[in-house]
Amino acid sequence: MAAKDLYEKDFYQVLGVDKKASADEIKKKYRSLARDLHPDKNQGDAALEEKFKAVSEAYDILSDSKKRAEYDEARSMFERGGFRAPTGGQNFQGGDFNDIFGGGNPQDIFANLFGGGGRRGPRKGSDLQTESAITFKESVFGTTLDLKLNTDGNGPQNISARVPAGVNDGAKIRVKGKGAPGEAGPGDLFIQLQVKPHPIFSRKGENLVLTLPVTFAEAALGADIKVPTLAGDDVTVRLAAGTPTGRVLRVKGRGIKKGAITGDLLVTIEVQVPRKAEGKAQEAIKAFAAATAHEDVRAEFISKAKL
Template structure:
């Protein structure tokens, strides 16, 4: 591929997608065209074969985030006049001007796309680390020991920001593999270990609170543990059903001046065995409330 392809070929038009198309749309359009234009289907039609090659070339650039970004940058540079048409990609224009400073040391734009001899940064590396649920909410310091490409092990310390989610990545600049134009970056994939009682959904923290039958029926004020380590008191209204969720404002994940909420789901706990006075009390309660039929509406609605 000649360097002039960077500004002369409109890969978006060739592939038939908009400049703002996401990776899924690009992949879907390429697969569609590849099925239509595959040489096995076009049976020697030179024009369609050339079209297939052009589509494949466009997809090669646009499906790669780095290549696509650099392709867009060069086209924008030519369009704005920062690089004249005819720039040959080797650091010199047709008139002998040196444009290497425009693209920074190492000439990443051209070395990435064309595999040129210019110096490159080292490869980006990735590692993984596990942190506790509380650490993910409040932030923590991560100590890593890595040996990139078999080199001497290095100790790396980085800060994990508060509120990070499971599966997020942290970028540590300049701690990747070494290269002629400088080292690449290190990406740390974060795994969050589940908590025994707390979970997270968006910026809210969830907990299930067991309550007794009498507390649900008669109402009660009950203490609830929080992730902070202290307790909050919630009021259970008389006749509260199992599964109802109560909200405590501002006791969720904190982000700047804002914070999520603590969501408390009530679970009426039923004893597996009762006898003696407890059994007699329940039997008396059942007789005293025999006019209460919780399934009455169920059967009436079933007939509609």
């Protein structure tokens, strides 16, 4: 595609966003359009496939702050008649192009922006983007995605992509050469990952976090308690006598391994209060209350309230 065709395009109009739209607004709009226009959802519809490619091309430029700034400058000059496509050596009118792009001409600038164009030779295909959901466990230990996507206009193809261990929700992985076709070769495919939440585990940096329920007796008297890990085995932690709700115990090296760094497992204690005590349990609690009646657990709290 010639440079003239590129700088005459209004990528903001293609995405349906304002020229002052923030990066988040552009991303949100693209994701909405990509879901509706994706070839997997509209197989056999050539018009929607072309529109999907145009949207992907626009997002590729507007999502990159450097490319967007250069495009905005060149587009502004084009709208004011400041330059036109080269026709025998006359590249620029009405000003000094050196002031904006350091001596380059529109052909060179858009060749850099779009991976080839104009006099620079054939252009590489556009990058494409899709989404994939993975489990929390897969995000921690890594996995391989097997996707079936329409990326070349010739029907679906199977794509295998490796997800490294320790990725966060919203991370992107790149699969080279699996984007839209082009004269100079295909673009790349970017896969944005959505990590499903786990029923009990979450993460804080490279540490795994869980809340462990314990009985009043275990917290008061102390106990050795088995704690599940994301790997599937159990570790035993020592609960000291008198452990309160909210205390955090650390299990070294049982967190997320990312490169040379391995996090820990952080276990937050939550003391469970019986919802209903009957019979001997009720008698034991009453006896405990009588034996500790001299202790005023709110004395310090009340004194602080009066400060």
